[in-house]
Amino acid sequence: MSLPTLTAKEVQALFTSPIAYAVIAVFIVLSGYTFTVTLFVSKQATLVHIFFQAAIQLILLVPLITMRQFAEERRSGTLELLLTAPVREIEIVGAKFLASMVVVAAMTSLTLIYAVLLAVYGQPDWGPIYSGYLGVLLLGAALVSIGLMISALTANQIVAAVVSLGLFGILWAIDTLAALLPQPFENWLLGLSLLAHFTPFAVGAMYVSDFGFFLSVVLLGLFLTVRALARS
């Protein structure tokens, strides 16, 4: 079982490069700015706006985390080293997924300070806060798995980042395109919308269907990543 060894190596690789620190710093600075401004303007003990902003920031920042995961290994030749070691592709993919999620979880957890501040100075409704954080993590996991899949298809980090960003943008706002289509295509596209499945979490309404959607995207993304790596 090489998963713990591989995950430790991936986490180390992510935090050795300045990318993880830059991503976390940008995320927390922008979130802090929004939290401060909206708190002073609305004077409401809520984090709904933070969750929506976090979702947009994940769409912009996750490609920077996932772009090098396989593309860089492929370019430098170390992917050959991994794939000729006695480990399975699923372990390699799983390790990169877990390591990327460590970065997502690190930046998300830093925003918990806002929840603490709300608890100290107000009386927030904790239900939407719990569900909002769960939604952010599920969205992050879905984006990471798609980003990994795209990274596994190319040896160029920039191509991986740009294609991921484009795909994330389309999946986020695909419901606007759905409105232009006749039934049943409208419903099909609505079913793919990240925004439509994320919104209930952000406002405190959790549905099994939304949970299942994100879980399905994660599993499908990881499966396709393994397929992309499979020895041909």
Added chain:
Amino acid sequence: MAVLSLDGLSKRFGARLAVDRVSFEIREREVFGLLGPNGSGKSTILRLVTGYLRPSAGSARVAGIDVVRNGTLARQHIGYVPESAPLYGHMRVAEFLAFMGKMRGLKHESLARAIETAVERLGLGSVRHAIIERLSHGYRQRVSLAQAVLHTPDLLVLDEPSNGLDPRQIIELRNLLRQLAQSCAVLVTSHILAEIERTADRAAILLDGKLLTVEEIGQQPAVLPPPSRLETLFLDLTQAKAMA
């Protein structure tokens, strides 16, 4: 029993047949050279043997284990140094060896012992705590060899190991290969005839993916004969620089 056995191994990339029904066997403690011009299919054969690519037809067995049907198990018997000797540049040498050892199932004391042995065998003592990306090409090649022999494989597979090495490093590599061949079989590719002739017991010649012949070169001594006059002169003249 043959350490490596290829039977009608073929690999097709689209319309191009890169490896065409290649069959040969490698015996225990034998250095087997694969010779051929660029594009003759040498590296592809190595990638098929190590499980990086899947054959289009035929089979490869390492220590009697099919590399496709039981790939993970077969790869436990192989040590592999790809052509460019890729390494994780951000890691320190000992850290990288520990990572590769764990990937091959080594743990705790057996891992520490394997690292010590490899570091000593490959002369890496002075750089074991160095960051890999700061090492010279010669040392990087040694680190790559060290990760390949950590788990004492039955088959060591080396793709153009002398590429980019200076004459001193090439001579060291020759001696190293002979030493390594005392504990495992070695499959090595090169397009330099002299290198194979000096180190291999047998050699196969490839052209356009086809195996033309397998030739006995003659049993090589465990310790190679002294370098030629020009090599000796080079070694003497560069001694001061190498020591610096």
